[in-house]
Amino acid sequence: MAKQEKIAYAKKSIAASIGRAVDIFAQDKNVFIESGDDDGFFTLIHFGGNAVIIADKAILGWCIENFADVSGNEIVKGAHYATLTAKLREHGKELRDDYKDISHMRLEDVGNVELKEHLEFEFEIYEKDRLSELEELYEKEIFSQALDKVWRNEVFAIVARKDGDIVAAASCCEGYKGAFWCINVDTLAEYRGKGLATHLVMKIAQEIESRGHVPLYTTWETNTASMYVASATSFSPVWLWCCTFDIE
Numbered sequence: 174m175a176k177q178e179k180i181a182y183a184k185k186s187i188a189a190s191i192g193r194a195v196d197i198f199a200q201d202k203n204v205f206i207e208s209g210d211d212d213g214f215f216t217l218i219h220f221g222g223n224a225v226i227i228a229d230k231a232i233l234g235w236c237i238e239n240f241a242d243v244s245g246n247e248i249v250k251g252a253h254y255a256t257l258t259a260k261l262r263e264h265g266k267e268l269r270d271d272y273k274d275i276s277h278m279r280l281e282d283v284g285n286v287e288l289k290e291h292l293e294f295e296f297e298i299y300e301k302d303r304l305s306e307l308e309e310l311y312e313k314e315i316f317s318q319a320l321d322k323v324w325r326n327e328v329f330a331i332v333a334r335k336d337g338d339i340v341a342a343a344s345c346c347e348g349y350k351g352a353f354w355c356i357n358v359d360t361l362a363e364y365r366g367k368g369l370a371t372h373l374v375m376k377i378a379q380e381i382e383s384r385g386h387v388p389l390y391t392t393w394e395t396n397t398a399s400m401y402v403a404s405a406t407s408f409s410p411v412w413l414w415c416c417t418f419d420i421e
Contacts, residue, residue: 174387176280182387183278183411184220186352191218197225203245205237214266216416219245232260249273249415266417270395273415277390277408279378286407288379291372294341295334298380304330307342316342318359328354331377333369340364343373345381345388353389354381358402365398371405378406 174182185195191212197204203224208214215236216227224245228236239256240248247253249268258268299307304327309315311322319342320330330344341360348355356377358370378388390408392399403410 179278179280179387180220180411182352183276186349187218187412187414190349190352191216191225191227193225198222203241203243205233205241207233214264214417215261215268216414217245217248218412218414220412221246224248229264231264235260245413249413261417262420265420267420268415268417271393272418273393273413274391275393275400275410276412276414277392277403278411279388279390279406279408280411281407282382286375286379288372288375291333291369293335294369296373296376297332297334299330299332301328307332310339310342315339315361316359319344319357320359321346321357329380331373331380333373335364341369341373343370343377345377348389352387354386355389355391356381368405370398370402374402374406374408378408 181195184198188195188197193206198220200223203226206225206227208216208227208229212227214229215232218225222245224240226236226240240253243253248257261267304325307320307330311320311325314322320327324346326346327344328346330342332339333341341358341364343356343358345354345356347353356374358373358377360370374390378390381388390403390406392403394400
């Protein structure tokens with residue numbers, strides 16, 4: 174897919190995931206929707222243009238009054254963000270920075286990029302039917318960002334070995350009702366800063382596209398290391414999705 178086709182695909186897929194038509198992201202002004210049973214208390218999504226806000230009826234009118242003419246970018250920053258978080262706290266809810274997800278897509282085909290080999294590492298793909306061979310890594314949560322002990326919903330994984338030991342792992346799982354295959358990566362602390370995470374992300378992205386799927390890399394702006402990997406692999410930010418959690 175070409176760049177604009179990928180962005181259009183993303184908008185269509187995200188609109189479908191919230192049960193709305195794709196033109197919801199092409200309006201001149203923000204769109205406000207009363208949340209249903211499965212929507213949560215507050216969700217904000219935007220692609221850089223108008224924001225789509227799905228809010229509980231307890232705050233929906235307040236959101237319209239305060240954010241009708243405020244861009245999505247502005248809502249999640251500065252004074253507007255402070256106003257929003259204060260209102261949410263009144264209802265026992267909070268927005269967490271580590272769940273202000275910035276979803277990145279590689280808008281150029283990753284298959285056209287030649288990977289520089291890391292000769293000191295060996296790489297191996299583990300298909301879904303072989304992931305049980307990584308049981309110890311799951312249980313000890315050694316690479317918890319890539320191999321999720323709770324969900325275990327990875328489609329396949331790629332590991333990097335040094336002298337026979339696994340030192341990094343990347344995986345992908347289906348997201349947004351299968352529209353994307355979402356990339357996760359984790360590296361042992363002593364092997365970070367060597368370009369290994371970048372190499373694994375590119376390697377797994379190429380593998381995803383070779384299987385006819387669209388790779389997605391999601392992070393948040395306070396995770397500087399992950400944001401660097403996104404930039405280094407030419408994954409560009411396409412949309413932001415943030416939602417609330419109960420205050421613990």
